[in-house]
Amino acid sequence: MAQKHIFIALTGASGSMYGLRLTEQLCLNDFQVTFTASCSGTAVCREETGLDLSGDLDKALQRLYAHLEINSGITLVHPDDLFCGAASGSSAPDAMVICPCSMGTLARVAGGVSGNLIERSADVMLKERRPLLLVPRETPLSDIHLENMLRRCPHSTAGRIQFWTWLILSSGKYWISSGSRTTSTSGGVRNNPEPANSDAKKTIFY
Numbered sequence: 001m002a003q004k005h006i007f008i009a010l011t012g013a014s015g016s017m018y019g020l021r022l023t024e025q026l027c028l029n030d031f032q033v034t035f036t037a038s039c040s041g042t043a044v045c046r047e048e049t050g051l052d053l054s055g056d057l058d059k060a061l062q063r064l065y066a067h068l069e070i071n072s073g074i075t076l077v078h079p080d081d082l083f084c085g086a087a088s089g090s091s092a093p094d095a096m097v098i099c100p101c102s103m104g105t106l107a108r109v110a111g112g113v114s115g116n117l118i119e120r121s122a123d124v125m126l127k128e129r130r131p132l133l134l135v136p137r138e139t140p141l142s143d144i145h146l147e148n149m150l151r152r153c154p155h156s157t158a159g160r161i162q163f164w165t166w167l168i169l170s171s172g173k174y175w176i177s178s179g180s181r182t183t184s185t186s187g188g189v190r191n192n193p194e195p196a197n198s199d200a201k202k203t204i205f206y
């Protein structure tokens, strides 16, 4: 089966470790991962984890590998690189996750503002009807935040967001599979068909 391609974007909300852990788990499960971080995402990530993703992309990638417990599998792209494949419907990834997602990025995605690679790729995922998952974080939430969540982001309902947040934080082991999207209506995850000789506890469908 062809490797599934997931685009992960880290933006300037608290909780950068969620995005990093998701990246690590996808790489460990043989997904093809493209990773980017907004300017604010980079700054908050450095503040929260000590990981510096700014500057030269190759050096940032080495620091990312050193921080995560993996040694290959990530393509790091600049958040303004609109020539990246993820910015085009003809080469869109299989799924995109913005984790964590700032209220600013959420608003711009909901408003269709394709001002950088993250926003443009999210726009592409929506128009191509591919899975787009936002993991927003803010507290308290204003009515503007809530309206933006409901506007045009069908995959960012509160239930799914919390489910994924729990999933990423959990220390359990997961078997990630390319199940049909139509089977994922119960929130993207369902209990096993447990694979033989595996200690996996859940199957993640997307």
Ligand SMILES: Cc1cc2nc3c(=O)[nH]c(=O)nc-3n(C[C@H](O)[C@H](O)[C@H](O)COP(=O)(O)O)c2cc1C
Binding pocket: 010, 011, 012, 013, 014, 038, 039, 040, 041, 044, 047, 101, 102, 103, 104, 105, 106, 137, 138, 139
């Ligand atoms: C330390 C720190 C923590 C922040 N936490 C949040 C947060 O949890 N949620 C949020 O929406 N914005 C948060 N912000 C503000 C965003 O980083 C800011 O609105 C930024 O412009 C978002 O840019 P981006 O969407 O391009 O990443 C935080 C900023 C800093 C410096």
